[in-house]
Amino acid sequence: MSLESLRAANNIERDNTWAEISFQERIDTAEFRIHERAHITVNGDSCRGCTTRECVVACPANLFVPTSDGGILFNYENCFECGTCYLVCNQAGAITWTYPEGGYGIVFHRT
């Protein structure tokens, strides 16, 4: 059920002091403040035997790329910091996950 339908079904009025914004508009406000140290690292050796590749399917930013030699290419720079890759990966030690250092990472701006 969409938020719009949920609102209508429950007769909930929107507080219009906050501008309505679509998902795409929200994403377009994103700024990535990139720290030189990667906040997520992927151990390519652990990935070699992985046939399920959950990270490739689940990362909403599409940051995991399977390579023809069985490896994984990963780039932390446009990460949404959602934690999905860490949750879905079944291989212990394949992903090392932290938030970026303070002042870095994704920033959503109000429009």
Ligand code: SF4
């Ligand atoms: S990060 Fe995890 S899910 Fe992704 S390829 Fe490596 S082992 Fe598989």
Ligand code: SF4
């Ligand atoms: S934290 Fe989210 S956006 Fe970042 S690499 Fe993992 S799944 Fe992708």
